[in-house]
Amino acid sequence: MSSRSALGAIGIATFVLALVGYGAVYEVAYGQAGPAERPQLAEEVFKNVQILRGIPVKEFMGTMGMFAASTGMNCIECHVEEAGGDWGRYADDTDLKRTTRRMMAMVTSLNKSMFGGRQAVTCFSCHRGVNRPRVIPDLTVQYGDPIIIEPDEILAQDPAEPTPEQLQVANAALDACLALESPADGDRDRHTADAPPA
Numbered sequence: 001m002s003s004r005s006a007l008g009a010i011g012i013a014t015f016v017l018a019l020v021g022y023g024a025v026y027e028v029a030y031g032q033a034g035p036a037e038r039p040q041l042a043e044e045v046f047k048n049v050q051i052l053r054g055i056p057v058k059e060f061m062g063t064m065g066m067f068a069a070s071t072g073m074n075c076i077e078c079h080v081e082e083a084g085g086d087w088g089r090y091a092d093d094t095d096l097k098r099t100t101r102r103m104m105a106m107v108t109s110l111n112k113s114m115f116g117g118r119q120a121v122t123c124f125s126c127h128r129g130v131n132r133p134r135v136i137p138d139l140t141v142q143y144g145d146p147i148i149i150e151p152d153e154i155l156a157q158d159p160a161e162p163t164p165e166q167l168q169v170a171n172a173a174l175d176a177c178l179a180l181e182s183p184a185d186g187d188r189d190r191h192t193a194d195a196p197p198a
């Protein structure tokens, strides 16, 4: 397995983890509310939300999945280990959570000052799946076979026809990414895994 496909696998595992966790939160956030009511916002459900305020819980959890996939950390590595068995403990602050808040402020300010507010830079732009971004370019990449990066890279790796379950997981993971990329309108350019390109 190449390191790239290993990264892909970690990314998928992280998203699946995020989705499993999200199910639990979904119950809390939407359990009592009727379908017509507006979704609860992150700060209404969670205890210690300082930056990611004013977005629905679903989008908030999509952002967590994006943090995890971008930095190569799983949920409890950035939070505390106890959060694995107790959702309330996700509110505990850690040095990594504090660093992450500074990173969010940096990304927002970069996009604002350099890219007219467009979501041009994301966590992944620098991190590429590792907690400490690399400082020096990798010459084996520069002189190796060209790497073609496509948005459907993960799906394309599976030569077999994806099962409906796999499609569902992949769609949910893509939705999570898109929710972060365009918070105002998650459905605009919605990618779909239903029709992989031939």
Ligand code: HEC
Binding pocket: 014, 017, 018, 021, 022, 045, 046, 047, 048, 049, 050, 051, 052, 053, 064, 065, 067, 068, 071, 073, 074, 075, 076, 078, 079, 088, 090, 091, 092, 096, 097, 098, 100, 101
């Ligand atoms: C790289 C660090 C990082 C990773 C990885 C991460 N989180 Fe977070 N998480 C944060 C930060 C930072 C906040 C606080 C956000 C804020 O203040 O706006 C937070 C807040 C939360 C909260 C709200 C807790 C509360 O009550 O205030 C939950 C729940 C949560 N994360 C779940 C998860 C789950 C589940 C995952 C794995 C998919 C995950 N997080 C991955 C950094 C991370």
Ligand code: HEC
Binding pocket: 067, 071, 096, 099, 100, 103, 104, 107, 121, 122, 123, 124, 125, 126, 127, 131, 132, 133
């Ligand atoms: C412009 C490049 C850049 C962007 C964009 C960026 N980071 Fe970072 N991040 C860094 C660098 C560089 C370091 C390592 C700093 C150091 O060595 O002290 C770092 C460190 C971190 C760490 C600490 C890792 C550790 O093990 O100590 C976390 C967590 C983190 N970033 C999360 C994020 C998140 C989440 C985002 C998106 C909101 C993000 N970063 C966006 C460059 C970036």
